[in-house]
Amino acid sequence: MPDKRSALLANLWDEKKAAAMSEPERLVYRSNLLGSDKRVTNYGGGNTSSKIMQKDPLTGEMVEVLWVKGSGGDSASIKLDGFATLYMDKLRALKGLYRGPDHEDEMVGYLPHCTFNLNPRAASIDTPLHAYVPKPFVDHMHPDAIIAIAAAKDSRALTKTVFGDAIGWLPWRRPGYELGLWLEKFCKENPKAKGVVLESHGLFTWGDTPEECYRTTIDTINAAIEWFDGQTSGKPAFGGAAVKALAPQERRAVAARLMPKIRGMISGAISKVGHFDDSEAVLEFVNSEKLRPLAALGTSCPDHFLRTKIRPLVIDFDPARPDVEAVAARLADDVAAYRADYQAYYDRCRHGNSPAVRDPNAVVYLIPGIGMLTFAADKATARIAGEFYVNAINVMRGASAVSDYVGLPEQEAFDIEYWLLEEAKLQRMPKPKSLAGRVALVTGGAGGIGKATAIRLLREGACVVLADIDATALEVANGELGTAFGKDFVRSIRLDVTSEEDVAAGFASTVVEFGGLDILVSNAGISSSAPIENTELSMWNRNMDILAKGYFLVSREAFRLFKRQAIGGNVVFIASKNGLAASPNAAAYCTAKAAEIHLARCLALEGAEHQIRVNTVNPDAVLRGSKIWTGEWREQRAAAYSMQPDELEEHYRKRSMLKRSVFPEDIAEAVYFLASDMSAKSTGNIVNVDAGNAQSFTR
Template sequence: MSTVEELVARSNRLGADPKNTNYAGGNTSAKGAATDPVTGQPVELLWVKGSGGDLGALTESGLAVLRLDRLRSLVDVYPGVEREDEMVAAFDYCLHGKGGAAPSIDTAMHGLVDADHVDHLHPDAGIAFATAADGEALTKECFGDDVVWVPWRRPGFQLGLDIAAVKQANPQAIGCILGGHGITAWGRTSEECERHSLSIIERAAAYIAEKGAADPFGAPLEGYVALPEEERRTRAARLAPVIRGLASTDKPQVGHFTDSDVVLDFLASERHPELAALGTSCPDHFLRTKVRPMVLDLPATAPVEDTVARLEELHAAYRADYAAYYERHATPESPAMRGADPAIVLVPGVGMFSFGANKQTARVAGEFYVNAINVMRGAEAISTYSPIEENEKFRIEYWSLEEAKLQRMPKPKPLQSRIAFVTGAASGIGKAIATRLAAEGACVVIADLDLGKAQAAAADIGGADVAVGVAADVSDGEAVAAALREAVLAFGGVDLVVNNAGLSLSKSLLETTERDWDLQHDVMAKGSFLVARESARIMIEQEMGGDIVYISSKNSIFAGPNNIAYGATKADQAHQVRLLAAELGPHQIRVNGINPDGVVRGSGIFAGGWGASRAAVYGVPEEELGAYYAQRTLLKREVLPEHVANAVFALCGGDLTHTTGLHVPVDAGVAAAFLR
């Protein structure tokens, strides 16, 4: 393989195993020669993972490419540690050609260290040594002269100089432990560098396992042990909307729930309050988890009402404490405070709720706190957990370079941080709606009678960070409640509900049976009521407002032949919109409806026999029904599922903020169905 291919392959292997480094954590590099296309002469280059991105998924496009001669020349113009942030801009003058990805703050570490291949990683075992009170002595005891201790220094040009000096002064060393931070290893070849990285990680883990205390977190606390799984997840679903609402005080957040053994065991221990209060240490950790979590101080068996009240008190105290932290360390040059809500909320006996602007960010924040728990366990097992000082955490959290990185992020999509629940969404209009909402940034729950089809539709739309499929018989109250519990556990709550599930039987009055009548009313009238009721409970608990949209029909207004049951239940849905708009308005929940007509292509209802029945009524071939419907409209246009999805987005996308109780026709113009 080429130098670049070797680097990418090594990076992917290291990043694929969470014991080696956390998501998007660390960076790797390789040095080599290439031909300068301008001079035709050989030129020494550095390929290094660029800013952002993840080692496990790294490709060549994620590498920054710099000229080594120019990078090394920066040493001569380095103005000192007080002005080292200026060196990041200087990296741009070292780029080779277009330079690939943006160089990260760690570029100097890779370029200045005299080794062809360098890895910088954040393994839990390595950070346990890095955050141990006597980490330097432990490093010596564990590794001898193979690994050298480097005291804490904020990532940057000076740290690169420090590590380069360590490598030069210790030719026998294979790497170093960076105090409070992680590890760095090097090698003459890519294979040797990877071997050295894994050796440091494995030796650190073996030392902790062999010499560490058996119960570093102390004895279990009475009442704080994990609840049985079903009870635990039911309680989590009950608390999640409340916690999400609190965590969204400054700006809306998506949630993620974790009840892994690592989390539950930590929260069951007597020492978890004091350790959690110390906060995380590795910069990658606290940039995503904030300096410390919010921890509920009640047992798992406390009444839910008491738990909710205490969470509200703790949240107010957390916000005040975070604001005080900001005021203690902010300077006139510091960026404005970004928000005082917790990113991590720990509930003993139940689990961890983590939050972010989208599902991936929320999930990764939770993964980082699991890393932090592992680090605390390792450090306490062999010493005392001693994270970096609070002022150093602030310097990184409100670092101008971090602020610049945030400012470079793409503008959020209109529905970012919103969680949608769409019924009957495995096909047809429902799937088109779910697809559009996801494309606009929403997390989407595909609810359908057929779980397999719901999961397949979710997979088509995106991974689990975008869409999930759940089973939902909307005519069954318990099934609706269970489906919404799954939605809450998947994303933290619900903001946008689309009552789309439906079916139709085209029959005359005399042919319509009681079963025909009950089936259609159970699915559409009763089903919409049940979904609206359960989702409104969640929205009210969140105190974040919301949207409920009914996919009704032209037939809620227009009286046509041979659809008494369908037309009556659609009229029921249409009036539910008005009733709920009036009732839920004080909670900032908007309720609107959409009246489609003639949606033949892609429609599950038409494919299920309704199309054939309506074609027979109108005396046209079934395959021409869509065209027939189009010709009877004012616009002479066929209506597709995507047009209904467009209307849902128009109602919920942010522009119609003061509209509720409205019915929007999506029928290409049917005068008989005009609203009067």
């Protein structure tokens, strides 16, 4: 079997394209190119800068301005407004205020005084590192291949071996003002160097032009990739495989079984969302001989560590003798042991002014034969945490192959995690939306009421799975909502609610995508109209199948999942005014809708002791955007009232007590109320959204 060779980074710089840009635009271009490959830096990681001559808006004189990626920005997607701009003469003047390493954090407070042109973008802690490198263009990246050298026991010697004198080396130092002075000193003492490896951290490179800086970054990373390929050729990674992975579908089945259990145990005041990764890199690590000793060392790079916590939780599982229920039964002890270990770490390392201990639960869960689970307050953060741990895996693979991998020392890790500047950053984060961390499944999600409901829940921060039998409409809705709210928040599954197998598979897919479920909106429906003597048995059965059996099947699966999670749940039925008020020529439809309402009442009784709430929304005459009003139903209802189809909406408006039309967004608003904590003490209720109909009054 031939050795696998790592693909080298491509030089994507387009000289003609860059020549047409302004200097700030070239900085954006350079940043986006570097951020486009996760082997260079992951989401939010690394930063870039350019020192640019610009006209001072106050004096009109040309001054040197540092453009540097602002706090919280992402290289791959950053735009001009993502960069902080600061006067270089003021940044240099800060040296006169510096009182030494014990006081370096106070220097962050001076950065706003250096702001150029009233730029509101906050400067990051890495600003001095860029300011004091005496080169106009600087890149700071976190490439896997470089950190594998930086995190090795003998990283200084390896740096010399791989790069000679072209790239230097500096020992570990937490990012900040002092490290900026170290970089300046290195550059002055090594004028021919093109960059420097920072122990346990990453890579700094520089150049006299933007293209030279970019090319040096790419070439340096590629040199490391090629060197590692030569050193590791023919050698098994991580000591070789200890276990064999299960088949893909079996891996997903195990994840679907365990993720809700874990989610229930670690979701408290903040609901957690999960992510599952069984990629080749992850499986190679979790199946290996060195899984436990390497995982126990934690990550090295601060960017990796801040996303993935001090260390992962390794779950005992034998894929050769898979006993998922036994693993699930042990999870409570595993989670409790991790929490206790984390608390002990906090107690050992805390300072007198350290912030209070934060969430003690693991972020990363590693399962031999299965893959990796990550949990966080939202899907994007959970996914990104997984991506960062894959970076850490790549680093451990390289470092352990050529030397000994060294994680960040425990006290250093704590001082970064509980850094007062990091705490201040966390405190500035916006308040979470009302449904942040919640997961909702909406049946009939591609139609009018279903899609409007999904939009309303997404606006409040929920993750939403659109379930529908119409594959074409589902694809359109998924694309539309994914674009509007972000692909991390939206998934879709083709689902026939009358199929027991489809429903079970759909819920399992939801769990693997998001870790569990909090809200079920049962909305899939049809309609039919005919006098009783003309009602075919097939019509009767179809109504009962979709509107009664379908609601039963999805509710049953939701209850099973909610009880496994053990953190409550929320079911909202979209029934109909017709479930309470009979209509002519619609016996099958009205009867099935009445069954939905009574089923909801029964489920409210059963769910209460488990904190599972079940409520119903009764719409009436929601024509706009509704798929059931685009076919025979419209013609049939018009015939029942002896009018033209185009007259129906006005007829229903006039028939209502409030003389108002009812739209999908009105139903969605009621669903949101019942699905949110605003109705936390309500279950077994019916909310009519019909603009007023005395016949459907519930009392």
